[in-house]
């Protein structure tokens with residue numbers, strides 16, 4: 140299994156066990172996450188669910204917390220919402236920081252595509268949690 144690291148923080152942020160698609164020539168990756176129940180304990184109480192008219196959530200704790208698997212697995216932290224101006228200013232700093240960590244072809248591809256990648260994200264900003 141491949142585990143991908145954040146170049147700025149060094150934190151693990153993704154593994155190849157999650158399906159993803161490359162966008163904007165690989166500058167953005169779109170990863171499929173799924174809602175899962177965190178810490179669900181399926182307790183077998185020996186009863187016959189069909190005899191008791193049990194539904195699909197039989198055996199699932201009422202206190203079950205639903206999480207997105209990728210967010211939970213890599214302990215991703217949600218940032219406060221950005222408006223357009225804040226997002227652009229954040230991206231400028233991010234691009235500067237990340238450019239300093241890249242070299243060669245990686246830097247060329249990043250520089251060539253990061254502006255359209257930023258515009259792509261900006262067009263979806265209202266739908267994003269960061």
Ligand SMILES: *[C@@H]1O[C@H](CO)[C@@H](O)[C@H](O)[C@H]1NC(C)=O
Nearest residue numbers: 147229230232233234236237
């Ligand atoms: C850029 O780097 C500076 C200095 O390490 C850091 O304080 C800042 O949070 C970074 N900003 C982004 C958007 O990566």
